[in-house]
Amino acid sequence: MGRQGILFVMTGASGVGKDTIRQAALPDIDNMLYSISATTREKRVGEVEGKHYYFYDKEKFTTAIDAGNMLEHAEYVGDYYGTPRQPVEKALAAGQDMLLELELVGARQVKEAMPDAVMVFIAPPSLVELERRLRGRGTDSEEKIQKRLARAREEIKAVREFDYVVVNDILAKAVDEFASVIKAERAQSQYLTDKDIAAFLREF
């Protein structure tokens, strides 16, 4: 049997650039499966069902929670976000690496359920800059922006719970660092199998 897949969890405030970093890094990373979350929040302009999120209504979401079919779930600014459990467990068992993008509460639940998960925190260079980006995005009401900023201020205090911190100041640098975390984790000696070593020696 080969190695288990590695589970990567990326977390960071809304507006910090998680989607941008992921979309820019993944073409450089072969064989990484990105897990699509389920959410009850409203679809934003341009978002596609099954690509950006699975859009659930609240009843469907709470039923899935009660049945134990959510690996993690969180409520954030009045909406549910969550990760269906079975596809993740199946992929990891088959040796497939996976990437989850989660809010802090959900990230903590995954770390608790799967202690080997590699936790990556995407941080803005400062809260001032984060506020500028949130306003620039133009998708949130003033009230939502204030809630997101308050949440970001709390989240940064949890940064030491994560294995890695990628500061998204210069985007290209952040993308390179994020990709580096994935490549370095895959190069860890713990993933070398006895079969790998035997093959190396047998060829002599």
Add this chain to the structure above:
Amino acid sequence: MGRQGILFVMTGASGVGKDTIRQAALPDIDNMLYSISATTREKRVGEVEGKHYYFYDKEKFTTAIDAGNMLEHAEYVGDYYGTPRQPVEKALAAGQDMLLELELVGARQVKEAMPDAVMVFIAPPSLVELERRLRGRGTDSEEKIQKRLARAREEIKAVREFDYVVVNDILAKAVDEFASVIKAERAQSQYLTDKDIAAFLREF
């Protein structure tokens, strides 16, 4: 006070491509100090004192060992190799990251003396390929080649003592992985200082 420097140790058989990987990766890695080893082995054509090695005679080398001035030292194929201790300790204390390129015996001594050292093993894709590279280099006698291959066969068994394994099959991929290890280690949350977090929050 800022963070301590990170000490990276790279190890791998002669002929595996350590120098090539390091020289290709370091221009992409800012602020990395490469430690020059001392050795008693004969200078090869093109090697420069103080750039490739400090070339010591055996008396000078053993005096330095006895005085405790070597962080590590090893005998390999009849010659001594070692790392002067003081420049490394001084650089790390000043927050400077350093890279050492060491034989297995020396790498183990450094890990013992400095348990936080990040250990990277550079592996050939196979012993057959390593033999091909050693012969292609044309610098060693048949006897030395056989000794190096025997050593490589032993070394691969120690691979789990290292944090990372970079297989030098396709050079560009190995260079990228090696650079990724350095960038990922630097992104670890343990290196974030309380001052970093306070600065982030104060700007609000």
